[in-house]
Amino acid sequence: MLLAAPAAAQTASGPEPDQDSVTIYRCSDSQGRLLALRDSPCRPGERQELVRMQRPQDPPPQPARPAPAATPAPAPAPGREVRIVTVQAPQPMYECTAPDGTTYLSGTDAGNARWVPFWAVAYPHRPHPRPPAPPPGGGHAPPAGPRPPHTGVVVPAGGTWVRDPCVLLPPEELCRRLPDRRYEILRRYHDTTPSERQALDREQRDIDMRMQASCPGY
Incomplete structure (x- = not known):
C-alpha cells in the first residue's frame, strides 16, 4: 500500500488536461476489479487510472439555408365538364293478329294489308212474257200465270284493302x-x-x- 499510494498520487497529479480533452478516473480495487468511473480522483486505497478523452464539441455551424423560393400559385382548377347524354326512348312494338288467328310483331300499328273483295248478288235479265191473245168473240183475256222466280248469282263487285288489327305491347x-x-x-x-x-x-x-x-x- 505504501508503494501504491505514491503512484496513485503521482497519477492523480499528472498534467492538467487541455480545454479540448477531458480526464476520466478509472477506480479499481487491489485485484483489478473495476469499482467506478469518475470525473474526480479515486478514493484513498483505490487504484486509479487516468483516461484522456476528447471533449465533446458542438458541430460546426451549418451554412445558412437559402430562403425558400416563392411557392407558385396553384393552377386554376379545370372547369367542370358537363356531358349531356341523350337516351333514346324505347321504340314501341305492336302485336298484330292475322285472319287465321296467328300473331306477329310489328314496328307500327299498321298490320299487314290484304285485299278484301266486295261481293254482290246479280240477277240475270229475263224478258217479260207477252200477254195471251184475247179469246174469240170478245171478252177478257184470262189472267197471266205467276212469274218464275229469279235466281241470283254472287259476283265480285270491287274490293278494298284491309290491315290486320294491332295492339301496343x-x-x-x-x-x-x-x-x-x-x-x-x-x-x-x-x-x-x-x-x-x-x-x-x-x-x-x-x-x-x-x-x-x-x-x-x-
Whole structure:
C-alpha cells in the first residue's frame, strides 16, 4: 500500500488536461476489479487510472439555408365538364293478329294489308212474257200465270284493302317477347330458303337493336 499510494498520487497529479480533452478516473480495487468511473480522483486505497478523452464539441455551424423560393400559385382548377347524354326512348312494338288467328310483331300499328273483295248478288235479265191473245168473240183475256222466280248469282263487285288489327305491347311484355322471337328465328334458320334467311337476318338485327335500346337488363 505504501508503494501504491505514491503512484496513485503521482497519477492523480499528472498534467492538467487541455480545454479540448477531458480526464476520466478509472477506480479499481487491489485485484483489478473495476469499482467506478469518475470525473474526480479515486478514493484513498483505490487504484486509479487516468483516461484522456476528447471533449465533446458542438458541430460546426451549418451554412445558412437559402430562403425558400416563392411557392407558385396553384393552377386554376379545370372547369367542370358537363356531358349531356341523350337516351333514346324505347321504340314501341305492336302485336298484330292475322285472319287465321296467328300473331306477329310489328314496328307500327299498321298490320299487314290484304285485299278484301266486295261481293254482290246479280240477277240475270229475263224478258217479260207477252200477254195471251184475247179469246174469240170478245171478252177478257184470262189472267197471266205467276212469274218464275229469279235466281241470283254472287259476283265480285270491287274490293278494298284491309290491315290486320294491332295492339301496343307494354315495355315489360315487349322485353319478354323479343328473346322468344329471336330464339324462334335461330331455331328455324337452317330449315329456310336463302331468301327467307335474308328476311330472318333483317328481323334478328332489328330485334337486337330494340333489345339494346329498350331492354338493357335482358
